[in-house]
Amino acid sequence: MRWHRSAAEDGAAVVDFVLVTVVLLPLVLGILQLALVLHVRNTLTAAASDGARLAATADRGPADGVRRTRDQIAGALSARFAREVTARPSIVDGQPGVEIRVVAVVPPLGLWGPATRLELTGHAIEEPS
Secondary structure, three states: OOOOOOOHHOOOOHHHHHHHHHHHHHHHHHHHHHHHHHHHHHHHHHHHHHHHHHOOOOOOOOOHHHHHHHHHHEEEEHHHHOEEEEEEEEEEEEEEEEEEEEEEEEEOOOOOOOOOOEEEEEEEEEEOO
Protein backbone atom coordinates (compact mmCIF):
# COMPACT_ATOMS: atom_id res chain seq x y z
CA MET A 1 0.00 0.00 0.00
CA ARG A 2 1.39 3.37 -0.96
CA TRP A 3 0.55 6.68 0.66
CA HIS A 4 -0.21 9.56 -1.61
CA ARG A 5 -0.16 13.14 -0.47
CA SER A 6 -2.16 15.78 -2.15
CA ALA A 7 -0.74 19.22 -2.85
CA ALA A 8 -2.98 20.64 -0.08
CA GLU A 9 -1.12 18.58 2.51
CA ASP A 10 2.34 19.97 1.71
CA GLY A 11 3.83 21.47 4.87
CA ALA A 12 1.21 19.88 7.15
CA ALA A 13 3.91 17.91 9.01
CA VAL A 14 5.68 21.13 9.97
CA VAL A 15 2.47 22.61 11.33
CA ASP A 16 1.73 19.42 13.27
CA PHE A 17 5.25 19.42 14.71
CA VAL A 18 4.95 23.04 15.85
CA LEU A 19 1.54 22.48 17.44
CA VAL A 20 2.73 19.42 19.35
CA THR A 21 6.00 21.12 20.41
CA VAL A 22 4.15 24.15 21.77
CA VAL A 23 2.26 21.85 24.13
CA LEU A 24 4.98 19.34 25.01
CA LEU A 25 8.00 21.61 25.53
CA PRO A 26 6.54 23.57 28.51
CA LEU A 27 5.28 20.30 29.98
CA VAL A 28 8.72 18.67 29.79
CA LEU A 29 10.46 21.79 31.16
CA GLY A 30 7.96 21.91 34.03
CA ILE A 31 8.63 18.28 34.91
CA LEU A 32 12.40 18.91 34.82
CA GLN A 33 12.01 21.97 37.08
CA LEU A 34 9.93 19.98 39.55
CA ALA A 35 12.52 17.19 39.59
CA LEU A 36 15.32 19.71 40.18
CA VAL A 37 13.50 21.41 43.06
CA LEU A 38 12.64 18.07 44.70
CA HIS A 39 16.23 16.86 44.39
CA VAL A 40 17.63 20.06 45.92
CA ARG A 41 15.01 20.03 48.69
CA ASN A 42 15.73 16.43 49.65
CA THR A 43 19.49 16.99 49.61
CA LEU A 44 19.24 20.15 51.74
CA THR A 45 16.94 18.42 54.23
CA ALA A 46 19.32 15.47 54.60
CA ALA A 47 22.32 17.79 55.06
CA ALA A 48 20.48 19.89 57.67
CA SER A 49 19.44 16.78 59.60
CA ASP A 50 22.96 15.37 59.55
CA GLY A 51 24.40 18.70 60.67
CA ALA A 52 21.89 18.88 63.52
CA ARG A 53 22.81 15.35 64.65
CA LEU A 54 26.49 16.31 64.71
CA ALA A 55 25.79 19.57 66.57
CA ALA A 56 23.75 17.67 69.17
CA THR A 57 26.55 15.31 70.18
CA ALA A 58 28.15 15.91 73.58
CA ASP A 59 31.55 17.08 72.32
CA ARG A 60 30.31 19.29 69.44
CA GLY A 61 28.48 22.57 69.09
CA PRO A 62 26.20 24.44 66.66
CA ALA A 63 29.15 25.79 64.66
CA ASP A 64 30.26 22.22 63.94
CA GLY A 65 26.76 21.40 62.69
CA VAL A 66 26.72 24.43 60.40
CA ARG A 67 30.14 23.52 59.02
CA ARG A 68 29.06 19.90 58.41
CA THR A 69 25.85 21.03 56.70
CA ARG A 70 27.72 23.44 54.41
CA ASP A 71 30.30 20.78 53.51
CA GLN A 72 27.63 18.25 52.59
CA ILE A 73 25.65 20.74 50.51
CA ALA A 74 28.77 21.90 48.68
CA GLY A 75 29.78 18.29 47.99
CA ALA A 76 26.37 17.15 46.77
CA LEU A 77 25.07 20.25 44.99
CA SER A 78 26.96 23.53 44.98
CA ALA A 79 28.36 25.91 47.59
CA ARG A 80 25.88 28.60 46.48
CA PHE A 81 23.08 26.59 48.10
CA ALA A 82 24.98 26.66 51.42
CA ARG A 83 25.24 30.44 51.81
CA GLU A 84 22.50 30.78 54.41
CA VAL A 85 22.91 28.05 57.04
CA THR A 86 22.22 28.83 60.70
CA ALA A 87 22.03 26.85 63.93
CA ARG A 88 20.22 27.57 67.17
CA PRO A 89 19.15 25.75 70.31
CA SER A 90 15.59 24.48 70.21
CA ILE A 91 13.16 22.20 71.98
CA VAL A 92 12.56 18.88 70.20
CA ASP A 93 9.70 16.81 71.63
CA GLY A 94 10.13 18.51 75.00
CA GLN A 95 13.88 17.87 75.11
CA PRO A 96 16.73 20.33 74.53
CA GLY A 97 17.99 20.08 71.01
CA VAL A 98 19.59 21.80 68.05
CA GLU A 99 17.95 23.16 64.90
CA ILE A 100 19.86 23.73 61.67
CA ARG A 101 18.07 26.01 59.20
CA VAL A 102 18.97 26.20 55.50
CA VAL A 103 17.58 28.81 53.11
CA ALA A 104 18.38 28.42 49.42
CA VAL A 105 17.07 29.66 46.08
CA VAL A 106 16.69 27.17 43.23
CA PRO A 107 17.01 28.94 39.88
CA PRO A 108 14.42 28.41 37.16
CA LEU A 109 15.32 25.91 34.48
CA GLY A 110 13.99 27.98 31.63
CA LEU A 111 14.83 31.51 30.62
CA TRP A 112 11.88 33.03 32.44
CA GLY A 113 9.92 32.51 35.61
CA PRO A 114 10.57 32.99 39.29
CA ALA A 115 13.16 31.08 41.24
CA THR A 116 11.97 28.79 44.04
CA ARG A 117 12.94 29.74 47.60
CA LEU A 118 13.37 26.81 49.97
CA GLU A 119 13.49 27.05 53.78
CA LEU A 120 14.37 23.74 55.43
CA THR A 121 15.25 22.65 58.95
CA GLY A 122 16.89 19.68 60.59
CA HIS A 123 16.40 18.86 64.30
CA ALA A 124 18.20 16.63 66.76
CA ILE A 125 17.93 16.03 70.52
CA GLU A 126 21.12 16.88 72.41
CA GLU A 127 23.15 14.07 73.93
CA PRO A 128 23.45 14.25 77.68
CA SER A 129 26.97 15.17 78.76
